[in-house]
Amino acid sequence: MFVIRFAARNFRNLEEEEIFPCEEVNVIYGNNAQGKTNLLEGMWLFTGGHSFRGAKDAELPRIDPDTGKNMSGTALAMDFFSEEREQSAVLQIENGRRSTDINGVKKDAGTPLVGKVRAVIFSPEHLLLVKEGPARRRNYLDTALCQLKPSYAPVLTAYRRALMQRNALLKDISKSAQLSDTLAVWDARIARLGAQVIKERISFTDRVAPKIAGIYEGISRGREKLSVRYSPSLKGGDTLDGIEELFLRELSRTVSSDARTGFTSVGPHRDDLEIEIDGISARSYGSQGQQRSSVLAMKLAEAQILTELSGEPPIVLLDDVMSELDRGRQDYLLNHLKGQQVFITCCSPDTVELMENGMRFRVECGAVYPEEF
Ligand SMILES: Nc1ncnc2c1ncn2[C@@H]1O[C@H](COP(=O)(O)OP(=O)(O)OP(=O)(O)O)[C@@H](O)[C@H]1O
Ligand SMILES: [Mg+2]
Incomplete structure (x- = not known):
């Protein structure tokens, strides 16, 4: 358009x-x-x-x-x-x-x-996508996925709600041991929804990564290589069932430390999108121009995805x-x-x-x- x-x-x-x-x-x-x-x-x-x-x-x-x-x-x-x-x-x-x-x-x-x-917008504030912590990069994936796949948004919302319930329960569990049964119900729900979130984010990253790499190659005139990779807090598990099973195991393994902090320490809410230029972290080592070029490549790749989605750029x-x-x-x-x-x-x-x-x-x-x- x-x-x-x-x-x-x-x-x-x-x-x-x-x-x-x-x-x-x-x-x-x-x-x-x-x-x-x-x-x-x-x-x-x-x-x-x-x-x-x-x-x-x-x-x-x-x-x-x-x-x-x-x-x-x-x-x-x-x-x-x-x-x-x-x-x-x-x-x-x-x-x-x-x-x-x-x-x-x-x-x-x-x-x-x-x-x-x-429209796709790049403004100087978007540099935080590379410079800041993982929350903004998760948001980049989630925003793009919500546009691309309408069924993703309700899953993400349900996951966030279930997580809040679990965290609230963790704070009370030391006072009442009976709450353990309720916790098991939430764990099962979180593992199922969380596995879907992770799986969707991985397949989106697989789809967008070559586009980002191609655009970055153009911007840097082939002198530098940019790679983005989904970095889950749960290591291993390829299939939906595999991730769910792994997630459930991790939730039970970390339950006592989570109960102390009142916070669920594993799951897609802890994941990141790793951005590397020539094999080293763009966030920690990238120059100003490299960080700017990385965000630009991510934004222009978003435009390509939107083009595929709607048929017009x-x-x-x-x-x-x-x-x-x-x-x-x-x-x-x-x-x-x-x-x-x-x-x-x-x-x-x-x-x-x-x-x-x-x-x-x-x-x-x-x-x-x-x-x-
Ligand atoms: N509601 C408003 N009414 C009148 N003037 C406004 C209003 N909001 C912002 N401005 C004025 O608009 C100007 C800023 O415009 P803008 O942010 O587009 O600048 P710019 O040309 O992009 O500059 P820069 O190169 O610094 O980014 C400022 O002078 C500001 O005072
Ligand atoms: Mg301006």
Whole structure:
């Protein structure tokens, strides 16, 4: 899919702006604090999701410079090509509430947009995917799996609930030995659900890993190899039954130490996705550019998976991705991402010079100027 027209009114620092991007790479450049990220944020909201910056909807309307209050009439509009036809959507934000209009049909919430406009976003906060602990990497797998396989979300939710019940029970078990029987029931449930979560995550990793590796090879011009591997806290067990059996054994082996801490120490909630560059951990040893390239590869691989899923590529939004990348890597992003619409923000006009094809927009004080090549 691709955006044909995007317009913003009284959104962040954008008063009344409209762009007609090209179907390939669009670079949005300008100095700091001019409105580049605001533009991407506006487009992202059409996925039906929350702001990728964690902003509340009440923060999105333009603040009146004279009164310091939110202005009314905040609206975003997008004409896009998807499902083999031109479509249009309008998103209004008033008093912290969203309402939408899709192809002329009005809805009183933002959720009807979900699935209509698909996008993948890289923003500097996503670097934590590599830099931080395993929770964010598990979240990467779970989010992708929920989109890919609708039956996964209820299993994951049921697992999390069962785990909370078990942890609560562990805290009480020292006071009442009879609770052991109840614990056995929860253990069986956790082992069954947990085995499904692990199995799905492993098969997703097997599917996405070659894509991530291929993209990383492109970004690094074949100089470095990136590998991702699912790293379970339960070692061994290939089949669903095998993992379940192993999980059940481990739960009973660790029960006394778990009872002391009130926390279940094994299971998919403790697993990780190992990211290695040339055989060593990207988290511990990766340079800034390598870590950035790893996250980018993971995000672009997510876009490939979404393409397989829906039959058309999502929009790729890359916020502030260029800093810390050398010329070769910047060139890859500007000139070698084929077959999908890309929006890239950056500060330096020098970076824009590397671009061979596409469109560029200069942003200054909330105004967007398309520029000739
Ligand atoms: N609700 C709002 N109303 C008016 N102005 C806003 C609002 N929210 C943010 N801004 C302004 O928008 C500007 C920031 O825009 P944005 O984050 O898009 O900058 P940027 O061009 O991406 O800069 P950088 O290169 O530093 O990332 C700031 O000056 C900020 O004060
Ligand atoms: Mg920005």
